[in-house]
Amino acid sequence: MSIHDSGGGGAAMSPRSFAIAHQRPKNSFVGCSRITDYEILGKLGEGTFGEVHRARSKKTGALVALKKIIMHNEKDGFPITALREIKLLKLLSHKNILRLEDMAVEHPARSSDKRKRPIMYMVTPYMDHDLSGLLDNPSVTFTEPQIKCYMLQLLEGLKYLHANHILHRDMKAANLLINNKGILQIADFGLARHYEGDVPVPGRGGGEGKREYTSLVVTRWYRPPELLMHLKRYTTAIDMWGVGCVFGEMLMGKPILAGESDVHQLEIIFDLCGTPTEQTMPGWRSLPGAEALQPRPRPGNLSERFRNHGPGAISLLKDLLRLDWRARVNAIDALQHPYFRNQPYPAQPGDLPVFEESHEFDRRKFHDRRAALPPAPKGGTVGQGGVGAHAGFNGDSYGPGRNGVNGGGRYPAPRGGGRGPPPPADERVPAWHRDRGLPPRPPPPGDYENGWGGDHRDSYRDGDRPPRSRGGPPPGVGGREPDRGDIYIPSYDRDGGHPPPRRDERRRPPPHREPHDWDDRDRRPPPRDDWDRRRPGPPDYDEHRSRTSRTRSRSRSPMPPRDRDMIRDRERERDTYRR
Numbered sequence: 001m002s003i004h005d006s007g008g009g010g011a012a013m014s015p016r017s018f019a020i021a022h023q024r025p026k027n028s029f030v031g032c033s034r035i036t037d038y039e040i041l042g043k044l045g046e047g048t049f050g051e052v053h054r055a056r057s058k059k060t061g062a063l064v065a066l067k068k069i070i071m072h073n074e075k076d077g078f079p080i081t082a083l084r085e086i087k088l089l090k091l092l093s094h095k096n097i098l099r100l101e102d103m104a105v106e107h108p109a110r111s112s113d114k115r116k117r118p119i120m121y122m123v124t125p126y127m128d129h130d131l132s133g134l135l136d137n138p139s140v141t142f143t144e145p146q147i148k149c150y151m152l153q154l155l156e157g158l159k160y161l162h163a164n165h166i167l168h169r170d171m172k173a174a175n176l177l178i179n180n181k182g183i184l185q186i187a188d189f190g191l192a193r194h195y196e197g198d199v200p201v202p203g204r205g206g207g208e209g210k211r212e213y214t215s216l217v218v219t220r221w222y223r224p225p226e227l228l229m230h231l232k233r234y235t236t237a238i239d240m241w242g243v244g245c246v247f248g249e250m251l252m253g254k255p256i257l258a259g260e261s262d263v264h265q266l267e268i269i270f271d272l273c274g275t276p277t278e279q280t281m282p283g284w285r286s287l288p289g290a291e292a293l294q295p296r297p298r299p300g301n302l303s304e305r306f307r308n309h310g311p312g313a314i315s316l317l318k319d320l321l322r323l324d325w326r327a328r329v330n331a332i333d334a335l336q337h338p339y340f341r342n343q344p345y346p347a348q349p350g351d352l353p354v355f356e357e358s359h360e361f362d363r364r365k366f367h368d369r370r371a372a373l374p375p376a377p378k379g380g381t382v383g384q385g386g387v388g389a390h391a392g393f394n395g396d397s398y399g400p401g402r403n404g405v406n407g408g409g410r411y412p413a414p415r416g417g418g419r420g421p422p423p424p425a426d427e428r429v430p431a432w433h434r435d436r437g438l439p440p441r442p443p444p445p446g447d448y449e450n451g452w453g454g455d456h457r458d459s460y461r462d463g464d465r466p467p468r469s470r471g472g473p474p475p476g477v478g479g480r481e482p483d484r485g486d487i488y489i490p491s492y493d494r495d496g497g498h499p500p501p502r503r504d505e506r507r508r509p510p511p512h513r514e515p516h517d518w519d520d521r522d523r524r525p526p527p528r529d530d531w532d533r534r535r536p537g538p539p540d541y542d543e544h545r546s547r548t549s550r551t552r553s554r555s556r557s558p559m560p561p562r563d564r565d566m567i568r569d570r571e572r573e574r575d576t577y578r579r
């Protein structure tokens with residue numbers, strides 16, 4: 001059976017039977033290479049937990065991306081989260097899903113090296129852009145055929161994932177990679193997991209959830225209302241909400257729901273989609289996160305906000321951003337939406353213009369947008385490996401002529417005196433930045449001094465996390481948050497973070513009005529008679545409480561027992577997080 005065959009309403013497969021049914025041919029993996037088989041060319045991105053680098057295979061000459069696997073605690077060995085991501089990616093084979101090609105290992109440079117364990121890298125084909133970076137390039141304007149082309153590919157990829165019982169759980173523009181052949185691929189499976197519910201079927205939305213998972217997933221700006229209200233029995237519909245946010249972002253040229261806290265996120269969702277009612281989101285009042293909410297009634301301004309984009313786009317957006325997750329359109333149905341069948345027709349990938357490469361990192365570096373981005377959920381796979389926050393890339397892997405960047409297998413001190421990684425010598429500067437002479441990123445938000453206990457609004461997520469340095473002047477005295485090398489996670493709170501500069505909507509050609517009667521379509525939700533009976537079970541308040549009160553720290557100096565306990569908690573939390 002091919003993996004493409006497995007769509008349509010089947011019962012949940014166990015991960016094992018899924019794996020057996022969908023094995024990629026053995027010869028599609030070359031085993032494990034050495035990092036020295038790759039020439040490192042520059043940093044592409046920083047995920048929540050670390051770095052992604054561009055590299056060239058010395059064997060094949062192909063450009064690749066190397067994603068470093070986070071090792072939170074060497075004693076625990078290879079992280080289970082990374083194992084899951086690798087296992088999933090090895091199974092998947094679809095033109096719109098990023099392909100894992102190889103694993104590369106970097107051994108400690110010398111026997112005296114403090115770092116005992118090797119660092120592992122995931123090797124994937126190099127993609128010229130991520131959607132977030134591309135949208136932030138001021139010289140790039142998406143046309144409607146182009147948006148339709150990307151949307152179709154995104155929906156095809158998601159249809160494939162959902163048909164194969166996989167929830168992505170971190171759908172966002174930065175995780176959608178695009179190459180200069182116009183191909184879009186879904187990346188970053190660090191939060192993905194096997195889904196045990198029924199797969200979507202035409203006309204039935206995302207269906208009903210069968211079991212509970214953690215609601216601590218999805219980056220805030222792309223997080224659906226049911227997760228913000230802590231629904232645990234969620235479905236593939238959580239990814240569809242993210243698709244709606246990405247679609248809106250492509251239309252507007254900027255994120256459409258840039259909440260500054262979980263509560264604020266819900267507020268702006270209600271501004272856009274209307275305050276929930278028993279009709280638009282049945283059962284919402286009994287969700288644990290809704291109990292304290294007293295939203296002021298409003299009808300939602302989606303049609304008004306997107307009026308320049310025509311009724312087709314508005315109709316699809318409304319289907320994707322339905323408050324009721326059971327009625328939210330699924331990928332199968334979204335692909336059939338008239339938006340894609342009316343003029344202007346979707347472009348073919350090969351017809352799209354070629355853009356200069358752009359990644360999230362470029363934007364973060366040059367636009368000071370990073371500080372305003374919401375935190376990705378915990379559980380990523382890349383990161384500062386093992387001992388030493390920026391361990392990785394032993395001397396020879398950068399190859400000769402790197403202006404002394406080696407530093408004995410460690411990054412040297414960065415410009416400016418901090419201890420973060422310096423940009424590689426040949427770091428890319430996009431032309432649009434060079435031309436505009438944008439300033440370097442200013443220092444991180446000023447709330448560092450408050451330590452970790454500041455007034456973070458994102459209650460359970462980043463309320464107790466330290467900010468992450470990305471090479472700017474670090475918190476504390478003259479350096480990054482001391483002794484927390486491998487665990488620091490960004491904190492972008494309402495007060496401390498730099499809000500994203502509000503750009504005017506991109507210039508685009510006058511909207512095309514489609515000669516379609518949108519009201520003709522049958523967009524009725526699936527029957528609701530038994531929804532109430534199947535409402536999610538009671539909330540797990542303890543889990544929530546325990547998250548808010550934890551601190552994670554890992555010190556290389558002698559550690560008080562209390563800190564050790566906190567670290568143990570943190571490790572435990574990381575495991576439970578992936579449920």
Ligand SMILES: Nc1ncnc2c1ncn2[C@@H]1O[C@H](COP(=O)(O)OP(=O)(O)OP(=O)(O)O)[C@@H](O)[C@H]1O
Binds near residue numbers: 044050175177187
């Ligand atoms: N194959 C690739 N080609 C080009 N760039 C890539 C590739 N893989 C990742 N990147 C870049 O690195 C960034 C981070 O990668 P990824 O999302 O996989 O890491 P992460 O730590 O899980 O991130 P996040 O915290 O955003 O969830 C991407 O947004 C993208 O800019």
